[in-house]
Amino acid sequence: MTLRLFDSGTSSLRTFAPLRPGHVGIYLCGPTVQAPPHVGHLRSAVVFDQLRRWLQIGHDLDVTLVRNITDLDDKILVASQAAGVPWWAWAARHERAFADAYRMIGILPPSIEPRATGHTAEMLTFIDRLIARGHAYRAGGEAGDVYFDVSSWPDYGSLTSQETGTLRGDEHTDQATEKRDPRDFALWKSVLSDAATGTASTAGAAWASPYGPGRPGWHLSCSTMILRYLGESFDIHGGGLDLRFPHHENEQAQSRAAGYGFARYWMHNGWVTSSGDKISKSLGNATPLDDLLQHMRPLDLRYYLGSAHYRSNLELTDSALRAATAAMRRIEDFITRSTNHSRRTADAEMLPVAFRNALDEDLNIPTALAVLHDEVRRGNTALAQHDARAGADTLDAVLAMTGVLGINPRDSPWDESTATPPHAERAVEALVAQALNQRAQARAAGDFRTADRIRDELDAAGIVLNDSESGTTWGFTEGRTS
Numbered sequence: 001m002t003l004r005l006f007d008s009g010t011s012s013l014r015t016f017a018p019l020r021p022g023h024v025g026i027y028l029c030g031p032t033v034q035a036p037p038h039v040g041h042l043r044s045a046v047v048f049d050q051l052r053r054w055l056q057i058g059h060d061l062d063v064t065l066v067r068n069i070t071d072l073d074d075k076i077l078v079a080s081q082a083a084g085v086p087w088w089a090w091a092a093r094h095e096r097a098f099a100d101a102y103r104m105i106g107i108l109p110p111s112i113e114p115r116a117t118g119h120t121a122e123m124l125t126f127i128d129r130l131i132a133r134g135h136a137y138r139a140g141g142e143a144g145d146v147y148f149d150v151s152s153w154p155d156y157g158s159l160t161s162q163e164t165g166t167l168r169g170d171e172h173t174d175q176a177t178e179k180r181d182p183r184d185f186a187l188w189k190s191v192l193s194d195a196a197t198g199t200a201s202t203a204g205a206a207w208a209s210p211y212g213p214g215r216p217g218w219h220l221s222c223s224t225m226i227l228r229y230l231g232e233s234f235d236i237h238g239g240g241l242d243l244r245f246p247h248h249e250n251e252q253a254q255s256r257a258a259g260y261g262f263a264r265y266w267m268h269n270g271w272v273t274s275s276g277d278k279i280s281k282s283l284g285n286a287t288p289l290d291d292l293l294q295h296m297r298p299l300d301l302r303y304y305l306g307s308a309h310y311r312s313n314l315e316l317t318d319s320a321l322r323a324a325t326a327a328m329r330r331i332e333d334f335i336t337r338s339t340n341h342s343r344r345t346a347d348a349e350m351l352p353v354a355f356r357n358a359l360d361e362d363l364n365i366p367t368a369l370a371v372l373h374d375e376v377r378r379g380n381t382a383l384a385q386h387d388a389r390a391g392a393d394t395l396d397a398v399l400a401m402t403g404v405l406g407i408n409p410r411d412s413p414w415d416e417s418t419a420t421p422p423h424a425e426r427a428v429e430a431l432v433a434q435a436l437n438q439r440a441q442a443r444a445a446g447d448f449r450t451a452d453r454i455r456d457e458l459d460a461a462g463i464v465l466n467d468s469e470s471g472t473t474w475g476f477t478e479g480r481t482s
């Protein structure tokens, strides 16, 4: 029951022990809502959804997962002005698109989903603290920017194991020229410096401050929301590999320079790639989600996104999507065929040891999936051999494993789109039970013609009977249900 995670802060596998026994605090850098989501955005959400489920189900931990929304940055300002709508309307529209996409692929809702712009007052307090401790400075006179002073923090670069002298500046947030050092990054961005550097008009995107009207920097917003919702020290900080530098390096530097312990473990997920390149809006290689979902169900997409090791890249190809769809169908077919054996609960005690061991070793999903498919094969063999007990045990294990992976077809949201409505299922169960009863009576009376006729009629309806010493069970005939 020991969970080991690869801590990308120390580049080592470490035994995971939460700060507070029984509880885990996770912060996941959420989307910048400048455009609708593409498949690349959803991978990070799936990876940390799997981690969360494993901590909850496999380790009985109470997880607080904070996933923020960056609802204001330069890209949102530029895109909203080009579209002729206020930045907040632009952000809200895409925030809803992300929420819809997360829900559609079965991501459990975060415990808290804070928006960056709701924390401006706290960010100003954070800046004051950094200035008072000698780690930030004002530039540009009365109304100016505030920067983090990288040279004041010798630990800078430690997260990404870089020599700070060779680090480049921060392209995401900084255009200003008044920095003392190109590595310094903006904590507060003045409206006036925006005007001077030609950034899109910030009308309606400025707050009063001791440093003149402006808005907080992106990195600072995450550090502030972490402090607010998870405290000075917390367990796991997650995000995509591309966020390690400069975003996470800067988050860690400013939080630790402010005197806080910050993240105890870092986890970074790989990308979705196309021909080896990261899928991104800026590279123009991102297939819109709607296009993908014309060819596959959200459950199949979820399977695909959660099928690789989280630290590996996941190549997006037609054949990979087809393979994911086929694999998901094999699991569903088994569950459907053995439906009347179900105890209907995904009990952690039913998880095979090999599955547990795989997830405990840095969430080894490929190995866990291999255990799942082995179990499905075993279950199909049990059904073919009319071994009702083995079939039921296997079904329980399969339901428990798919529950951990977020692909149990009977769980929300899949049950709405893939399962038979409960009233129809109950009606089928009652009718089949009645037919089995009549058949048993016919056999008891030696009327084998009637018994065979009932079996044939059920077979024609897609229902297969398995007679064994312990009685008769039934399932759906393979192939007729999908």
Ligand SMILES: [Zn+2]
Pocket: 028, 029, 030, 222, 247, 251
């Ligand atoms: Zn962040």
